[in-house]
Amino acid sequence: AQSVAQPEDQVNVAEGNPLTVKCTYSVSGNPYLFWYVQYPNRGLQFLLKYITGDNLVKGSYGFEAEFNKSQTSFHLKKPSALVSDSALYFCAVRDSGGGFKTIFGAGTRLFVKA
Amino acid sequence: DSGVTQTPKHLITATGQRVTLRCSPRSGDLSVYWYQQSLDQGLQFLIQYYNGEERAKGNILERFSAQQFPDLHSELNLSSLELGDSALYFCASSTRTAGETQYFGPGTRLLVL
Numbered sequence: 001a002q003s004v005a006q007p008e009d010q011v012n013v014a015e016g017n018p019l020t021v022k023c024t025y026s027v028s029g030n031p032y033l034f035w036y037v038q039y040p041n042r043g044l045q046f047l048l049k050y051i052t053g054d055n056l057v058k059g060s061y062g063f064e065a066e067f068n069k070s071q072t073s074f075h076l077k078k079p080s081a082l083v084s085d086s087a088l089y090f091c092a093v094r095d096s097g098g099g100f101k102t103i104f105g106a107g108t109r110l111f112v113k114a
Numbered sequence: 115d116s117g118v119t120q121t122p123k124h125l126i127t128a129t130g131q132r133v134t135l136r137c138s139p140r141s142g143d144l145s146v147y148w149y150q151q152s153l154d155q156g157l158q159f160l161i162q163y164y165n166g167e168e169r170a171k172g173n174i175l176e177r178f179s180a181q182q183f184p185d186l187h188s189e190l191n192l193s194s195l196e197l198g199d200s201a202l203y204f205c206a207s208s209t210r211t212a213g214e215t216q217y218f219g220p221g222t223r224l225l226v227l
Contacts, residue, residue: 034215043116043204043218044157090157101170102147102216104157 002027004093006105013081014113021076021108023091033074034092034102035065044090050074051096061085081112117141118219120205126225132193135222139186139207145169146188147208147216148180152201163188164210195226 004025013019025031032051036044048059055067065076076089091105117140127133139146148160159172163182174180177195182188192199202221208214 036218043118043220044206044216045116046215046217049215101159101162101172103159104149106156 002031002093002095002101002103004091004103004105006089006091006108008108009106010109010111012111012113015083016080019078019081019085019110019112021089021091021110023074023076023105024072025074025091025093026072027093027095030096031074032094032096033065033067034094035059035063035074035076036090036092036104038088038090038107040087047076047089081110083112083114086110086112116217116219118205118207118217120203120219120222122222123220124223124225126227127195128227129195129197131195131226132191133195133224135190135192135203135205135224137188137190137205137207137219139188139205140217142209143207143217144186144210145208145214146182146186147206148174148188148190149204149206150201151204151221152198157204160190192224197226200224200226 034049035047038044048057050057050067058064088107090107094102119138121136144165147162150158160174161180162170166182180190204221205219206216208216
């Protein structure tokens, strides 16, 4: 069965510093991996995804994520955090080998302090 | 704006009642997904439809049902409501492509009193 884990409930970072939001996954086949962001009282917005190819994926708002197959991880990163990046971030995984479910992690709340 | 619309935005009802949540997918999207987001359970996948047919089922209660109509809009029916059903309900849509990105609507906030 597929699963995804976001080990940190909350990440705190100062504005201008690099940020990392962690995600690990488990699937039986090859993974499709996604990051979404949710601002207060809004729906989820797509940030980026890994399907195949280059392990470093670039997405919206300066975010990027690195797919690491050996560590089954897909951590979200940004070189320089902004206060406006403060939000709830969700990692999601879908097994490309079959099935149509996308499983979301519990979410990580990012606080960026000015 | 994702292009996915959901109505109503807010819904307040009593225990034991039945409600219907509506979702219109992005133009051209054939897949519709329903999710429940509560404080203690995170984002839970409920059910997916593709072009009118049920494609995948998640943690959907028997009191809940959904359908996708020929015009591709979808409805989620919640019956015999309990206090614990209070949550945000999101609809998302996607194209058929593998590795599809899901585009989320703004959600319906349901409060069961």
